[in-house]
Amino acid sequence: MRVAEIARLTGTTVRTVRYYHKQGLLPVPEERGGWRDYDISHVARLSRIRWLVQAGVPLKSIARILDSPTDEVVSTDAAVLDDLSGALAVIEEHLTEVTRQRDMLASLLERAREGLTVSPMPPRMVAFFDRLEAEAPDERTRVAVRRDRDLVDVACYSGHMPPEAQYLFPGPNDGEDADALVAYGQDTENLTDAQVEERAAKNIARFERTLGPRRCRELADSVDAAAIAPPFKLFAHLGAGGARLAGEMERQLTEAITRWRATP
Incomplete structure (x- = not known):
């Protein structure tokens, strides 16, 4: 038979058959009347090759298997x-x-x-930022919300944001949006060390109010301690003036999680 027919019978292409010839996997048949004449032995070997290829066996390994x-x-x-x-x-x-x-x-x-927004950010986070951006009283606050949203989005895209972090963002009925907007409206670049510490403490307090004691303990038990640092390291790297706040947030949240785990 001709090359086109053997290719059809084995579910492949003439080009692939010739490639197998070149790789030494399939013997080149003798010519008869100016055409290469394939017989049943070629069909059988090519069928075995295709079967192993479909199983995911590399070509270099196929030769060793077939020639055993x-x-x-x-x-x-x-x-x-x-x-x-x-x-x-x-x-x-x-x-x-x-x-x-x-x-x-x-x-x-x-x-x-x-x-919802097609993004790796959990819906709870998306809803939080949507609300705050819509309710921002001025452009400065709105820009701060968008910047924080971009930072969180990057952390989610890069895999630095643990899934449990979504529960640190207040829901629509938690009554925390007003305080969050006040915080976003503040200048973070010129805060004193004491103000940075106070700002972080207020955030932790907001987390605790939103979650409640039982949920705080459950969250602390489920989160991997090693997953706490990466998002804050990323925020510190990308957040410009918020680098000190990110570092303080990491410290205080780590302490809070340890405290939550000890809560009876």
Whole structure:
């Protein structure tokens, strides 16, 4: 048979068949009447090659597997076992990544259907910033809210924001929006050390009022202590004048979580 027919029979292309020839995987048949004449042995070998390719086995490993003289050699050849183990590891890693992408897309689709911003930021955070931006009494406060929102968004995109952090943002019925807007309206660049400490303490107090003792303890028990520092380090790096406040917030929140864990 001709090359086009063997390609059709094995579900591949003429170009792929010729590539396998070039790689030494598929023997080149003799010519008859100016055409390469493939027989059943070529169809069988090409079928085996395609089967292993579809299983994710690399081409360099396929030659070693197909050229082993018996099934017994294949099962005991350390190189073949390593090839197959390596191919399986690659597929499992790819499967993990595809599963992660599927979950992300499902979440984004759900948010889009609900009319929410397509972003990795949790809906509770999105709603918080939406409210404050809409209720800001002046442009300075509005700009500060937007800047903080951008910082949180970057932390979410980069994976620095732990999922539990969303519960530190007040909901619409918590009555904390007015105090938050007052804080956003203040100048953070020229605060004294005492004022920075006071500002951070007010934020922690707001968290505690919003969450309540039981939820504070649950949150403290669920959060990984190592996950607290990264977002504040990012805020300190990107937040310009808010670097000192970010550092103080990290310190006080770490202390608060330790305290919450000890709460009976």
